[in-house]
Amino acid sequence: MSARSPRGLEPADEARLVEAARAVRGHAHAPYSRYQVGAALLTRVGHVYAGCNVENATYGATLCAERSAVAAMVAAGDREPIACAVVTAGPRPGAPCGICRQVLIEFTREARKFKVVMVAEDSRGKITAKKTGWLAELLPSAFRLER
Ligand code: THU
Numbered sequence: 001m002s003a004r005s006p007r008g009l010e011p012a013d014e015a016r017l018v019e020a021a022r023a024v025r026g027h028a029h030a031p032y033s034r035y036q037v038g039a040a041l042l043t044r045v046g047h048v049y050a051g052c053n054v055e056n057a058t059y060g061a062t063l064c065a066e067r068s069a070v071a072a073m074v075a076a077g078d079r080e081p082i083a084c085a086v087v088t089a090g091p092r093p094g095a096p097c098g099i100c101r102q103v104l105i106e107f108t109r110e111a112r113k114f115k116v117v118m119v120a121e122d123s124r125g126k127i128t129a130k131k132t133g134w135l136a137e138l139l140p141s142a143f144r145l146e147r
Contacts, residue, residue: 021065039052053068081104083117088119091128116133
């Protein structure tokens with residue numbers, strides 16, 4: 001299995017990534033918004049790291065699913081994500097927030113080739129909508145610390 005191929009993200013890898021995001025979404029701690037989010041990252045070596053949103057009574061301390069997944073990846077010693085799946089409730093797929101886009105960029109050398117798969121599912125877990133994009137499109141002119 002090669003996570004990265006000339007054609008981009010293999011369909012089997014994309015399916016595995018979406019499945020991991022769907023599964024972790026059920027663990028979300030979202031008592032305030034009631035909006036559960038699951039995210040999963042696929043890294044160059046083929047590992048998948050999942051994360052969900054973790055809300056807080058102060059609201060501002062809330063952690064998004066994408067950043068939870070990044071924390072899991074970094075904690076495991078992996079640093080090279082090549083794709084991210086985000087699963088939310090429908091009707092339309094949710095896109096990573098601006099802070100998460102910036103955090104994903106931090107670990108991405110080629111944001112033009114970093115695929116973001118956004119999936120909506122209904123209350124029964126049936127996928128109702130999907131869209132894909134590239135991280136570079138989602139966050140053009142990203143800040144990078146260069147000195
Ligand atoms: N949320 C995420 O987990 N990821 C995003 O990119 C956008 C928003 C969460 C944060 C909060 O728990 C809930 O969705 C509603 O904003």
